[in-house]
Amino acid sequence: METILSLEGVSKMYQSAGNTLTVLDHISFSVDAGSTLAIVGPSGSGKTTLLGLCAGLDRSSSGSIYLHNIRLDELSEDRRAQVRNLYVGFIFQNFQLLPTLTALENVMVPLELRGEKNIRLRAVDLLNKVGLADRGHHYPAQLSGGEQQRVSLARAFSNKPQILFADEPTGNLDAETSEKIVKLIFDLNKEAGTTLILVTHDHELASKTGRIIRLKGGKMVSDEQTIAAQVE
Amino acid sequence: MEESFENNRTIENKGLQFPWLIKMAWRDSRRNRSRLFLFVSSVILGIAALVAIYSLSNNLRQEIDKQAASLIGADLEITSNKPVSPALKGLIDSLGDRRSEERRFASMVYFPKGGGTRLIQVRALQGEFPYYGDLETNPVVVARTFRNEQQALVDQTLMMQFNATVGDSIKVGNVTFRIAGILISAPGQTGFSASVAPVVYIPLKFLKQTGLEQKGSNIGYRFYYKYDRPINIRQLTAGIEPRLEKEGLNYDTVESQKEDTARSFSDVTRFLSLVGFIALLLGCIGVASAIHIYVREKINSIAVLRCLGAKASQSFLIYLIQIVGIGLVGSVIGAALGSVIQQFLPVVLKDFLPIKIANNISWTAIGTGVLLGLIISILFALLPLVSIRNVSPLNTLRLSLQSTNLFKDPIKWLVYLLIVLFIFIFSSFQLKNWKQSVSFTIGVIVAFLILAGIASLLMWLVRRFFPSSWSYLWRQGLANLYRPNNQTSILIVSIGLGTAFICILFFIQTILLNRVTLSAGGNQPNIVLFDIQTSQKQDLLELAQKQGLPLNQTVPIVNMRLEAVNNITASTLQKDSSIKIQRWIFGREYRVTFRDTLSSSEKITKGKWIGKAGNPSEPVYVSLEERFANRNQIEVGDSMIFNVQGTVMPVVVGSLRQVDWNRVQTNFLVLFPTGVLEDAPQFHVLMTRVSSAAVSARFQQAVVKQFPNVSIIDLSLVLSILDQILSKIGFVIRFMAGFSIITGLVVLIASVVISKYQRMQESVLLRTLGANRRQILAITALEYFFLGAFAAFTGILLALAAGWGLAHYTFDTTFTPQLLPILVVFILICLLTVIIGLMNSRVVLIKSPLEILRQEV
Ligand SMILES: Nc1ncnc2c1ncn2[C@@H]1O[C@H](COP(=O)(O)OP(=O)(O)OP(=O)(O)O)[C@@H](O)[C@H]1O
Numbered sequence A: 001m002e003t004i005l006s007l008e009g010v011s012k013m014y015q016s017a018g019n020t021l022t023v024l025d026h027i028s029f030s031v032d033a034g035s036t037l038a039i040v041g042p043s044g045s046g047k048t049t050l051l052g053l054c055a056g057l058d059r060s061s062s063g064s065i066y067l068h069n070i071r072l073d074e075l076s077e078d079r080r081a082q083v084r085n086l087y088v089g090f091i092f093q094n095f096q097l098l099p100t101l102t103a104l105e106n107v108m109v110p111l112e113l114r115g116e117k118n119i120r121l122r123a124v125d126l127l128n129k130v131g132l133a134d135r136g137h138h139y140p141a142q143l144s145g146g147e148q149q150r151v152s153l154a155r156a157f158s159n160k161p162q163i164l165f166a167d168e169p170t171g172n173l174d175a176e177t178s179e180k181i182v183k184l185i186f187d188l189n190k191e192a193g194t195t196l197i198l199v200t201h202d203h204e205l206a207s208k209t210g211r212i213i214r215l216k217g218g219k220m221v222s223d224e225q226t227i228a229a230q231v232e
Numbered sequence B: 001m002e003e004s005f006e007n008n009r010t011i012e013n014k015g016l017q018f019p020w021l022i023k024m025a026w027r028d029s030r031r032n033r034s035r036l037f038l039f040v041s042s043v044i045l046g047i048a049a050l051v052a053i054y055s056l057s058n059n060l061r062q063e064i065d066k067q068a069a070s071l072i073g074a075d076l077e078i079t080s081n082k083p084v085s086p087a088l089k090g091l092i093d094s095l096g097d098r099r100s101e102e103r104r105f106a107s108m109v110y111f112p113k114g115g116g117t118r119l120i121q122v123r124a125l126q127g128e129f130p131y132y133g134d135l136e137t138n139p140v141v142v143a144r145t146f147r148n149e150q151q152a153l154v155d156q157t158l159m160m161q162f163n164a165t166v167g168d169s170i171k172v173g174n175v176t177f178r179i180a181g182i183l184i185s186a187p188g189q190t191g192f193s194a195s196v197a198p199v200v201y202i203p204l205k206f207l208k209q210t211g212l213e214q215k216g217s218n219i220g221y222r223f224y225y226k227y228d229r230p231i232n233i234r235q236l237t238a239g240i241e242p243r244l245e246k247e248g249l250n251y252d253t254v255e256s257q258k259e260d261t262a263r264s265f266s267d268v269t270r271f272l273s274l275v276g277f278i279a280l281l282l283g284c285i286g287v288a289s290a291i292h293i294y295v296r297e298k299i300n301s302i303a304v305l306r307c308l309g310a311k312a313s314q315s316f317l318i319y320l321i322q323i324v325g326i327g328l329v330g331s332v333i334g335a336a337l338g339s340v341i342q343q344f345l346p347v348v349l350k351d352f353l354p355i356k357i358a359n360n361i362s363w364t365a366i367g368t369g370v371l372l373g374l375i376i377s378i379l380f381a382l383l384p385l386v387s388i389r390n391v392s393p394l395n396t397l398r399l400s401l402q403s404t405n406l407f408k409d410p411i412k413w414l415v416y417l418l419i420v421l422f423i424f425i426f427s428s429f430q431l432k433n434w435k436q437s438v439s440f441t442i443g444v445i446v447a448f449l450i451l452a453g454i455a456s457l458l459m460w461l462v463r464r465f466f467p468s469s470w471s472y473l474w475r476q477g478l479a480n481l482y483r484p485n486n487q488t489s490i491l492i493v494s495i496g497l498g499t500a501f502i503c504i505l506f507f508i509q510t511i512l513l514n515r516v517t518l519s520a521g522g523n524q525p526n527i528v529l530f531d532i533q534t535s536q537k538q539d540l541l542e543l544a545q546k547q548g549l550p551l552n553q554t555v556p557i558v559n560m561r562l563e564a565v566n567n568i569t570a571s572t573l574q575k576d577s578s579i580k581i582q583r584w585i586f587g588r589e590y591r592v593t594f595r596d597t598l599s600s601s602e603k604i605t606k607g608k609w610i611g612k613a614g615n616p617s618e619p620v621y622v623s624l625e626e627r628f629a630n631r632n633q634i635e636v637g638d639s640m641i642f643n644v645q646g647t648v649m650p651v652v653v654g655s656l657r658q659v660d661w662n663r664v665q666t667n668f669l670v671l672f673p674t675g676v677l678e679d680a681p682q683f684h685v686l687m688t689r690v691s692s693a694a695v696s697a698r699f700q701q702a703v704v705k706q707f708p709n710v711s712i713i714d715l716s717l718v719l720s721i722l723d724q725i726l727s728k729i730g731f732v733i734r735f736m737a738g739f740s741i742i743t744g745l746v747v748l749i750a751s752v753v754i755s756k757y758q759r760m761q762e763s764v765l766l767r768t769l770g771a772n773r774r775q776i777l778a779i780t781a782l783e784y785f786f787l788g789a790f791a792a793f794t795g796i797l798l799a800l801a802a803g804w805g806l807a808h809y810t811f812d813t814t815f816t817p818q819l820l821p822i823l824v825v826f827i828l829i830c831l832l833t834v835i836i837g838l839m840n841s842r843v844v845l846i847k848s849p850l851e852i853l854r855q856e857v
C-alpha cells in the first residue's frame, strides 16, 4: 500500500525561561493512504503538537516528516500553506469557522483559494450532505455547536483532501451529536477514500479507527492495529 | 509523487488571485463595518481640517493673483518719505504713460457740525489713480469726481463715529471740505487698517492751503504709474532701482505686491497649517491604535485562513484592501466636511485679509486631502498589518502568545522608517523650514519612545510590586494592565500623545493670546499728542495746564534711517544671503529719542547705559532694544551708521535693554544719550491722561484749533479697537485649535471604544462565573483609570517640555503655564477614559452572556 505520511525521528522542543521542554521525543511511524488512525494519550502528552507537525502547521525541532512524499520541514510557510490547501483537510475541537463569513462562504474558501471556478454548486452539495442545505446563508454565531462542526466538516472535505486531520472533533459536543458527526466523518471518509488521522480521548471513537498510537510524555508508547482494522 | 506537486504548481502560479482577495475583504468587513468606520473617524476630522485650510490658501492665492493689480492700483508705485530731490525729479516725471501723485500723512480732522475731532490719515490725491480697481465709494461716481472741487471722501467708520452725512463738511488743517461721499474701501486696505487709521481723501491741489505741508518728514510721497502699452516692468524697475535706492526711495509693482501679500498671508496660514497638521497626526495615531487592536482580534481568522492554505501575503492583502477601502471612504468624507468648513473660514478671517475671497470648492485641496488620507490610513495601518504575515496557523490548535519580535522583522523597521520619513516630509511641507521639521519629527519620536517606555515601566512596576493584599477588584483591575493581551502600551501611547498634542495646542494658544494682550488702565496716560514742533512745545504745555491735565515730560523724537551695521548695508545683504540681518531694518524709518536716564519700563540686560555723550571725538554709545538686537545678531560693541535726515551719524552699541512693550508709553528700539541730537530736526510727543470723554473732546478741539498740525491719538479709542481685533484673532486661534482638540478627543474615544472588544469576552466570563454588575464596573473603571491617569500625566509632562521649548525658542517669550487648566485637562482625560471604558462594558451588562459568547464565535 502507498504511504501518505511518514515521520522519522521527529522531536519537538520548546525553550522557555532557559529550560528546554521536550514535548515530542523521537517519534517515527508511517501511515498508509486511505487508512484511519487515532492518536490517544493523557492530557499534555503531545497529541495536538504531533498533529500540528503532521499537518505542516508547525516545524519540528529535528527529524523529518513526509506528507505525500513532500518533505514538510524543508518548505517555507507559504509552500506548506500550498500543500495544506492541496492535500489536507482539518476539523477542530472548537470548529474554527470564520465568524464573518456565512456557512456557505466558509465551505467555499478552500476552493476559492485554489482559484477554482463554479464552486457554489459543489459547496451547496457538501452542505447538503451534512444536512445543512438550508442554513448556508447563516453566520456561525447563528448556528449551534453541532451545526458548526458539520459546516466545518463540509469545509474540510470541500477540497477533496487526501488526508484529514481532526483534533478532538467531538470534544465540544454531546454524545448524540458526537455520534452523528463521527458517522458523517467516517462516511465521507470512506466515500472519498481519504486518510483520516484523529486525536481523541474518546475510546469508542478511537476503536472505530484501524490503528491506535498511544503517546505518553512525548514518547510513543504503543502502536496497535484495532479490531476495526481486522474486521475490514 | 513529487511530480504531482510539481503539476500543481500551475495552480500556485495563479498568483495572489486579486479578485478573490477583494471579495474576501468585502465579506470579512460585513460584520465590522461600523467598527472600521470608527477607525477612520479620526482621519475624517484630520483631513477635514487640512482640506479646509488648503482650500482657503488656494482660494487666497488665486484671488491674490486676480486682485493683485487692484491691490496696488497701478503698474508701478514709487514711495518716498521726503520730497523728491531735483536730481530725481526728471526720472519721476518721465515714467509711465499716465501718472498720479499722492501725499499721505496723519492729521487731525474736525467735523464742524458735531464738533468731533479725530486723528486720521489724509491722502491728498492728484490724477486718475487707481488705474486698476476702484476707490469703493457711496455714491459710486464721486470716486472719480471728487478730485475736481474742494471735496473730500471720508471713511465710513469715521462717518459713523461722528454721525456725518454726505454734504456735511470736514476741516482738514485750515481748509473746510465738502464731504462728497463715503469711502468704503481703498485699494489694498483691510477691515482692520481702516478702523485703526481711517482715511480721508482730498484733492492734492488744496494741500498747500491746509497748511499741513510743513509736517515735513512725516509726509509720505507716492507716485503711481500706468502704462498703456505693454512693457516689461521687471526690466524697467531693474534699470531705475539703483538710482531710487541711492535716494532712499522704494518701489512696488503688481508682481512684488503679489509676493508681499502672499508672504504676509503665509504667516497667517502657517499657524492654521500647523493646527491642521496636528489634527492629522492625531488622526494617524487613531488609525495605528485602532488597526492594532483590530488585527489582534482577527488573529484567529487569519490562522484559519492560513490553515486552509492561504499565503501570508494573501491574508495580509485581505486586510490591507479593507483598510484602503475604508481609508478612501473616510478621506472622501473628510474632504467633503473640510469643504463645508472652508465656507466659514473666510467669514472668520475676512477682517484680516486685504482682498475678498470666494468660497470656491478647491479640487486640488480635495485631491490632496483624499490622497493624504489614503496614504496615512495605509502607512499607519501597515504597522499593525505587517504582523499579519507572521500569524502562525498553529493558532487554530492552540492560542499561542506570540509577540512578534520587532527586531526580527525587517519590514516592520521599514514601515517605521517610512512613517518617520512621512512625518518629516509632511512637516517640512507645512512648516517650510527643515530645521523646525527635524525638531518636530524628533520631538514626535521622543514622545513616542517616552510613552512606550512609560507603558513598559508601568507594567513592570505593577507586576513587581503587586499589592497581593488588596481586595480582589483592585487586584483584577491592576492585573489587567500586564496580563497577556493587555492594551496598556497601545492605549498609553495613543492617549498620551493625544493629551500631549491637545495640551501643546492649548499652551501655544495661551502664549499667542498673552502676547497680544495689552494692559491699559490705572493711571496710565490715555492721550498722546505728537508732531509737536519745538516752537509749539511751550504753548501746548500751557494749554494743557489750563485744562487741568496732568503732564508728563514731553519726549523729543528724531527720525532717522539705518544705513549700515558693522559695514553691512542693504546692498551687501542682497548679495550675501548668509548674513543674519533682516532686510527691513534698512528700509524703515526709526523714531529715536534721546535722554540721560532710563524709564521705569526699561532695564539694561547687557553692556552699560551711558546717559551723556562725551566730547565729539569719542564714539556715541546708544542702547538697543534687546529682541531687536538679538534677531539681527547685533552685539554690544558693534558699530552702526544712522542717517539723520542727511547727516551721517556713526554710533556704537553701548547696551541692550529690555522694554516692557505692554505698558502704554513711548517706547523705542534705539535710544540715544543726550548731547548728540539736540539740534537735529525733531518733533515732540506729549502724553497725558484725561478723565472722561467730555474732557477729551474739549481738549482735542482746543488743540486742533490752535495747533492744526499736531496729531492726537485717543488711546482709549485705539485700545477698544485693538480689543476688537484681538478678540477676533483670539476667536480664529480658538476656532482652529478647537478643531484639533476635538480630533484628539475623537482619537481618544475611538481608541478606548475599540479596546472594548478586548475585554468583552473576559467580562462575560467573569459574569458567568458570578461577578455582579458592580464588580465588573469596578474592575473596568480601575483598569481604565490607571491607563488614563498614567497616559494623561505623561502626556502633560511632555507637553510642558514642548511648550517651554516653543515659548523659549520659537515665540521668544517666557513660559508660565497655569496649573488649573492643566489639572482640568488631566481630570477630564481620566474621566473620559473611564466613562468610555464603562460604556464599553455596558454591552456586557445589558445583554445576556450567552448572546455575546455566541456573537464572538
Ligand atoms: N508554545 C509552547 N511553549 C511551551 N510549552 C508548550 C507550548 N505548546 C505546548 N507546550 C507543551 O507541550 C505539551 C504538549 O502539549 P499538547 O497540546 O500537544 O498536549 P495534548 O496531548 O494535546 O493535550 P490535551 O489532551 O490536553 O489537548 C504540554 O505540556 C504543553 O504545556
Ligand SMILES: [Mg+2]
Binding pocket: A047, A048, A049
Ligand atoms: Mg490537545
